[in-house]
Amino acid sequence: MNLHLNKSTIHKASTIQITGSKSESNRLLLLQALYPEIKITNVSNSDDSVLMSKALASRDNIIDIHHAGTAMRFLTAYFSTQDGRDIELTGSKRMKERPIAILVDALNQLGADISYKENQGFPPLLIKGKKLTKNKVTLKANVSSQYISALLLIAPKLENGIELTLDGEITSVPYIKMTLSLLEEIGVKTKFEGNLITIAPKKQSEVNAQQLTVESDWSSASYFYSIAAMSAIGTSITLSSYKQNSLQGDSALATIYKSFGVTTTFKDNSVTLQKVEEVTLDTQINFDLKNAPDIAQTISVTAFGLGLECHLTGLHTLKIKETDRLVALKTEIEKLGGQVAITDNSLTLKKVTNRQQNITIATYNDHRMAMAFAPLALKVPIIIEDSKVVSKSYPTFWDDLAALGFIFSV
Known part of the structure; x- marks a missing residue:
């Protein structure tokens, strides 16, 4: 089932319950x-x-x-x-x-x-x-x-x-x-x-x-960090249930997304993400993700959505996931007008601000491809191919995006 995501603006404050990791x-x-x-x-x-x-x-x-x-x-x-x-x-x-x-x-x-x-x-x-x-x-x-x-x-x-x-x-x-x-x-x-x-x-x-x-899933939280980063200053999203001293490597999101102008506040087993500043186009996004490779897709798309250069390393395990995620990212971002260079271990995104509209994003039987690209609808309308693939890790993903204010149709 293909899902057409219209260009959307989300609510100023939202709360989402995310399933266990x-x-x-x-x-x-x-x-x-x-x-x-x-x-x-x-x-x-x-x-x-x-x-x-x-x-x-x-x-x-x-x-x-x-x-x-x-x-x-x-x-x-x-x-x-x-x-x-x-x-x-x-x-x-x-x-x-x-x-x-x-x-x-x-x-x-x-x-x-x-x-x-x-x-x-x-x-x-x-x-x-x-x-x-x-x-x-x-x-x-x-x-x-x-x-x-x-x-x-x-x-x-x-x-x-x-x-x-x-x-x-x-x-x-x-x-x-x-x-x-x-x-x-x-x-x-x-x-x-x-x-x-x-x-x-x-x-x-x-x-x-x-x-x-079981603590809620930090990989799933990554998509809301991306949404917050691409939203207006003051937008906040509260997610539960999360611990500040998490066992999950993807909890590095709290530090990484400071580079995108998003702060993280922990309170009562919940975490609130808030967009506090706009990033300038000369902001450099450079991270070694060897301890959290599953968030590479989200970070790449966030950088593309904000028109930033991005260089990610530590990605060698992405080639043996549901698909070769490095090749898939390069293919889909370039369809949208981006420029991407990859090696066996890295991805480099050039600065591009002119994004193509209503492009169909192939998902390659990979849940993370669908969810990583969805936040781009805050910038341009896009189409997500085989949208049901998200059930692999996050069956209620589209319901939760609708609750935030995203507008889409089959």
């Missing part, structure tokens, strides 16, 4: 499957988390997780530990093009029995669940943090825990620390020193019954 939800859902004593509230209503929950509850031998990349990685690790259970883990056409050999090789180092049904190094996977007794494994430090987190989440259930060595410079540290913090919350002993992560084993009987609340 997909990243936290999926980690806690896996931990709950390992330790059923855990109860979770404010779980994400995203497609990914719904698929993750259904897969963990399923007794079928074939599990299809469609486009859910996090679920593919976490479930590969989970099912490898389920002694006596044989699973075929598969997904969408795009999922079968996303590499997973790094994780499979690491699990097999620990004694897992995982093989490929079709193409070597890619889903679908054939997993023979078994008891894993080995505990030493090494991974390249610059791989997706989801590979690392998948290993860490199953670690306390391994007979001897895990000693994970990360080789090289570590990227996406906040996501690793999020996983370790959630493990600590349920009483698992962890240690992260230098390039070595150690997780102690934890029997099910040693985990106390407890309730954990």
